[in-house]
Amino acid sequence: MIASEAKLRIGFIPLADAAALIVAVDKGFTAAEGLDVELVSEVSWSNVRDKLNIGLFDAAHLLAPIAIASSLGLGHVKVPIVAPFGLGVNGNAITVSPALYAAIAAVAEGNIIDPLVSARALARVIAKRNARGEEPLTFGMTFPFSTHNYHLRFWMAAGGVDPDEDVRLVVLPPPYMVESLANGQVDGFCVGAPWNSVAVDLGIGFILHFVCEILPRAAEKVLAVRSRWADEHPQTLLRLVRAHGRAAAFVEDTTNREEVTAMLAAPNRIGVAAEVIRRTLDGRMKVAPDGTMRASDRYLLIGRTGAARPDPVQAAWLYGQMVRWGQAPLSAELLSAAKSVFRPDLYDAAIADTAPDLEGEPADGIGAFAGPAFDSSDLAAHIGSWKIRRA
């Protein structure tokens, strides 16, 4: 029985925030827990979701909003998912074409490093384009139920841009983002590492914002399992989560950086140059083709500041975005179901952490640059406070 339990197939998309999963397997933390894990690289989030849902995968590296959407039955089949471990907080960036960057900079009132300044400037750029009868700007994101979709929308709406009326938001697979920016199919995009850096290195994009400048604490990817599988295999799950805890600590220990980036860079894992992955883990990014650098110590959080412990407030915030943009109805039941996807209790059962140092972390758990503090106890009022919304 135990032998058959210990063999696991886990799906992932080759992105930097699969680091804890990849290191858990390739550094032997899962083997040390008696787990024989086969990692399967996938090409689309739909594939990861479907293979997890029907049981071809036991667990998966999954966009946090997909775990929630799947549990609520939004847009697809309803399959309850639980997230016992957070694979990453933050890690995305918004990149725009040189032409759009110049246009935004030209009309900005203030420093465009400030997302409110850049979003208001974007609104002015759009007003000018409309006056000239030009096509709407197009932005790429990775999936309808994605953090990237919500991050882009949150940023532009704060500056008065209606993401459904004033621009076109299109889904693009991450590997196609850079090419689409180069050939003008999109004017900008929001995506995770390494794709923003690839665009900057090719001289066809400027990183306008790290997402951590818009939302200092935004759950990004989770380790996802079917709720039923979690109930049926409690011991295996415990061991899997424990292995991830060790792996996340290993990734965050900067003395291991060379080993970690080499592991992640392998062709059957993320498959890009180790140096590009290193920029993401170090939070030191080249943001412009001329070599301008920008650094943030919270560009991508893998385990530090309690990032790996699933926080139901994050799930509530993501569900709030689904409601705000018309993807889900607002109800107390759905909110409660969304929150219970994130399972700190399963994390705590496996990992006996000393309490993480949360000093300096946002008091409402999110810390958004615009609007009122997040309050999931009155989601209707919170969403109602936004001028631009579909709900």
Next chain:
Amino acid sequence: MQPSLKIVIVDENPIRAAILEDGLREAGHVHVMRLAETSHLLARIYALDPDVILIDLENPSRDVLEQMFQVSRAVKRPIAMFVDQSDKASIEAAVDAGVSAYIVGGLQKERIKNILDLCISRFNSFARLRDELERARTALEERKVIVRAKGILMTAKNLTEEAAYALLRRTAMNESKKIAEVAQSVVTAAELLK
């Protein structure tokens, strides 16, 4: 006679797409279109206005199709993937075969099921075909390596062709390896000693 369905196949593999198209035509579906290029995929699909969209799972553009579920200005009709709670077996068979189907609302389930079943069997036979080709290619390469190894042994040890082959076979048996593996070692060693 029911009106014929408009079917779009999104597949970057032209051979598999052709096999699929042939199968659908044989089954009486005359409105079958193929899309190999995935740029501006949504716009092109909206222009074609299909009833059914078939896409291979190796195609990252599957995520683009998911956008059609979203209520937005651009959507003309709701689209649902061919799975609901009762269709677990169908979706498993489809994912196993590597194909995924999206249907535009309001179609009878039985009509779609026939199409999906046909796709699954065509995808599976294509996979078998590819495996056979792969095996044939490997066998051919192994034969080439054995011929080269025999040549090297014949020259180096002044052996006949039969004796060279017997030596390869004996060594393979003694070391529990395949003849092709031993032959590859001989070729590699000869190149190192050049």
